[in-house]
Amino acid sequence: MNIIDFSVLRTLIIDDNVHTRRMLRAILHGLGVRDIKEADDGATGLESFQTYSPDIILLDWVMPIFDGIEVTRMVRNIDSSPNPFIPIIMITAHAERHRVVTARDAGITEFLCKPLSAKALHDRIVNIVLNPRPFVRTKTYFGPDHRRNASLSSAGAKRIEPDLIDQR
Amino acid sequence: MSKHNAAIAVTSQSPSGGQLIDSPLNFRKHVVQVTGNNTLDMGPIERAEKALAGLADQFPTWMQDEIAALVGARAMLQYEGLTEATRQRIYLAAHNLRGQAQMMNFPLVGTVSDSLCNLIDRVPIDQLPLPIIDLHIEAARAMISENASGESNGVALKLAAQLGIASEGIIRKSISTEAVD
Numbered sequence: 001m002n003i004i005d006f007s008v009l010r011t012l013i014i015d016d017n018v019h020t021r022r023m024l025r026a027i028l029h030g031l032g033v034r035d036i037k038e039a040d041d042g043a044t045g046l047e048s049f050q051t052y053s054p055d056i057i058l059l060d061w062v063m064p065i066f067d068g069i070e071v072t073r074m075v076r077n078i079d080s081s082p083n084p085f086i087p088i089i090m091i092t093a094h095a096e097r098h099r100v101v102t103a104r105d106a107g108i109t110e111f112l113c114k115p116l117s118a119k120a121l122h123d124r125i126v127n128i129v130l131n132p133r134p135f136v137r138t139k140t141y142f143g144p145d146h147r148r149n150a151s152l153s154s155a156g157a158k159r160i161e162p163d164l165i166d167q168r
Numbered sequence: 169m170s171k172h173n174a175a176i177a178v179t180s181q182s183p184s185g186g187q188l189i190d191s192p193l194n195f196r197k198h199v200v201q202v203t204g205n206n207t208l209d210m211g212p213i214e215r216a217e218k219a220l221a222g223l224a225d226q227f228p229t230w231m232q233d234e235i236a237a238l239v240g241a242r243a244m245l246q247y248e249g250l251t252e253a254t255r256q257r258i259y260l261a262a263h264n265l266r267g268q269a270q271m272m273n274f275p276l277v278g279t280v281s282d283s284l285c286n287l288i289d290r291v292p293i294d295q296l297p298l299p300i301i302d303l304h305i306e307a308a309r310a311m312i313s314e315n316a317s318g319e320s321n322g323v324a325l326k327l328a329a330q331l332g333i334a335s336e337g338i339i340r341k342s343i344s345t346e347a348v349d
Contacts, residue, residue: 002201002207003200003201003203004200004212005198005200005201006212008199009199017268019230019234019268022223026216027216027219027220029219030215030217032212062259062260062263085191085193086193092267093263093267093282093285114266114267114268114270114271115267115270115271116220116271118213118219122213126208128195129195129196129199129200130200132194133191134188134189134190135188135190135191136187136188136189137186137189138187139185145188
């Protein structure tokens with residue numbers, strides 16, 4: 001049996017909504033995560049990313065100051081980010097296809113549509129741990145390779161075909 | 169060059185310079201313990217669901233907080249007029265409500281706030297119909313104050329459906345006007 005020790009994962013929650021943060025913290029605690037930090041806007045989240053050195057970021061999309069897409073782009077900036085490879089799970093009420101594509105193209109690792117569920121979050125984290133993605137770097141993109149991403153594909157996102165990688 | 173540029177392990181490179189890179193992060197060796205067959209321990213999910221269920225008695229209060237934020241955003245719009253800032257504030261509050269409602273067992277509030285978000289998101293600011301926005305807010309507020317949770321309240325069901333139709337009609341009209349222009 002694969003037993004995942006969630007207690008060693010340092011997790012940063014960046015979400016402006018206090019109730020969502022409470023629910024995420026409850027789920028994470030239930031999973032066994034013990035080291036959790038919260039930030040209530042994108043700017044504070046970026047600061048925490050620098051100082052707290054998380055293993056995983058759970059990120060909201062719609063937030064004041066910097067939104068989740070802007071935060072993702074800054075985290076993935078290979079020239080300035082302290083950890084451009086960090087897994088990012090985008091958690092949002094946006095479910096439209098074009099939103100999923102936008103998030104993917106910014107460099108998120110996993111996409112999780114609200115309503116939240118313990119199983120959905122668990123599955124995203126397990127996927128990150130057991131099946132880490134390689135990264136792609138082109139002139140215009142640096143981020144996870146989504147070509148085998150079942151979750152994004154099933155959400156309707158266009159797969160990045162090998163030929164397209166160089167054109168991005 | 170950052171330390172990551174220096175440490176990158178490129179596994180393949182295309183003629184035009186695109187690179188496939190192995191992530192230097194390896195959680196597997198730190199967090200996975202294998203004992204026997206290749207199944208996954210499902211205990212954490214059960215414990216997480218239980219932890220989440222433990223918050224349920226607070227959901228009605230949290231929904232009151234969310235609708236208060238939306239009503240407050242509408243009051244600011246009344247005071248400051250319809251600007252990009254007031255539009256954004258209402259959208260943010262409606263979006264939060266949309267994200268929370270279903271999980272907190274107010275799915276019809278979720279339907280109404282989804283309709284409101286679509287309206288605000290897709291109709292140009294100078295065409296946004298304030299009376300329809302107000303109807304959405306009032307409907308969500310009434311559902312929460314009457315504790316119309318679940319999907320069995322007939323009045324709430326009808327109201328949510330009618331607002332959705334009205335919102336879609338306005339969006340369609342706005343799109344067709346844009347196309348003609």
